[in-house]
Amino acid sequence: MSILRARVIVAGEPTVGKTCLVNQVCKQSFNHNYMMTQGCEYNIKEIPLETGKSYQRVELHLIDIAGQNIFKEITFELLGKANLIMLVYDVTNPDTFHLLRQWLEGIRQQNQGRALTGVVVANKIDLENRVAVGPADGAAFAKSIGFEFFEVSTLQGKNIDDPFKCLADIFYRRYQEKVASLGA
Amino acid sequence: MEVKCATSFDERFDPNNVLNKDPNKFWITTGLYPQEILIDLGGTKPVNEVKFIVSGARKIVIEGCKTTNASEFKKVGESKDLANKPGQRQTDSVKLSEPAPYCLLKFVIVDGWEDFTSVHFIEFV
Numbered sequence: 001m002s003i004l005r006a007r008v009i010v011a012g013e014p015t016v017g018k019t020c021l022v023n024q025v026c027k028q029s030f031n032h033n034y035m036m037t038q039g040c041e042y043n044i045k046e047i048p049l050e051t052g053k054s055y056q057r058v059e060l061h062l063i064d065i066a067g068q069n070i071f072k073e074i075t076f077e078l079l080g081k082a083n084l085i086m087l088v089y090d091v092t093n094p095d096t097f098h099l100l101r102q103w104l105e106g107i108r109q110q111n112q113g114r115a116l117t118g119v120v121v122a123n124k125i126d127l128e129n130r131v132a133v134g135p136a137d138g139a140a141f142a143k144s145i146g147f148e149f150f151e152v153s154t155l156q157g158k159n160i161d162d163p164f165k166c167l168a169d170i171f172y173r174r175y176q177e178k179v180a181s182l183g184a
Numbered sequence: 185m186e187v188k189c190a191t192s193f194d195e196r197f198d199p200n201n202v203l204n205k206d207p208n209k210f211w212i213t214t215g216l217y218p219q220e221i222l223i224d225l226g227g228t229k230p231v232n233e234v235k236f237i238v239s240g241a242r243k244i245v246i247e248g249c250k251t252t253n254a255s256e257f258k259k260v261g262e263s264k265d266l267a268n269k270p271g272q273r274q275t276d277s278v279k280l281s282e283p284a285p286y287c288l289l290k291f292v293i294v295d296g297w298e299d300f301t302s303v304h305f306i307e308f309v
């Protein structure tokens with residue numbers, strides 16, 4: 001049995017629901033009140049993989065980064081040593097969508113020389129009447145940066161496991177590719 | 185000489201492969217840095233330099249211990265950033281700042297260019 005471990009940077013503007021999403025997936029708890037993250041929060045999500053013979057799992061080490069500007073100086077360092085990225089926006093707030101490019105740029109700067117990939121997550125799809133960024137735009141952006149796209153409602157628990165499962169699958173595939181490239 | 189422990193384990197890739205000259209036998213890390221491999225030199229042996237063949241690594245640190253008591257490790261050498269060569273082997277070495285007889289040596293992969301680092305061969309001269 002082997003355990004693969006990945007450092008996942010969870011980034012995006014304040015109040016998009018990063019901390020709620022991570023807590024819902026890791027601890028099955030949802031907070032209706034906004035509790036701003038200060039610096040970062042650290043959680044581990046274990047994802048079992050069905051890989052035939054041997055039991056394998058991926059541990060996603062989730063670095064949930066504060067979105068608030070006042071923490072930029074502290075959080076910049078934390079963006080480094082990334083294996084995978086989760087970019088989150090709020091479908092009712094177009095600014096949170098457009099600023100994802102900037103988050104990605106910051107993460108790239110801290111990870112020069114590394115091949116990075118990940119997922120884009122559109123959160124709060126339960127607020128149907130207030131949707132301001134449609135799924136087509138989200139999907140097009142994700143495609144343009146080579147990421148996978150997911151629509152979720154953390155509040156309703158809808159689709160929330162999918163982006164994490166996708167990250168685990170990507171990481172497992174990368175491990176297999178690395179091993180294969182070594183001629184084993 | 186043998187590997188005492190390693191921080192990643194996949195049963196297909198024995199950590200002792202790093203002491204085997206066959207470059208097709210290797211040990212591989214399974215994610216996150218730092219990662220390390222602890223080697224028992226099988227007695228006290230003078231070491232000036234550590235040569236290695238790896239892939240995906242960015243920076244290597246060598247820690248040495250002059251007794252068999254593994255609590256007394258000290259950093260004794262450090263590489264610069266290794267060349268970033270995706271999909272290729274990196275052949276490099278670290279000269280020890282304190283060449284001396286050691287019992288135990290740790291090969292520490294402080295950081296990687298890739299998600300996973302493979303270690304094909306480590307040699308002490």
Ligand SMILES: Nc1nc2c(ncn2[C@@H]2O[C@H](COP(=O)(O)OP(=O)(O)OP(=O)(O)O)[C@@H](O)[C@H]2O)c(=O)[nH]1
Nearest residue numbers: 014015016017018019020032034037067124154155
């Ligand atoms: N309606 C709705 N509200 C949500 C959803 N997910 C999160 N929220 C609310 O959004 C607010 C902000 O959530 P957080 O998870 O704290 O936001 P954050 O992205 O971590 O913010 P920072 O830590 O400041 O970067 C909270 O009041 C949540 O209750 C959702 O899917 N639907």
Ligand SMILES: [Mg+2]
Nearest residue numbers: 018019036037
């Ligand atoms: Mg937060």
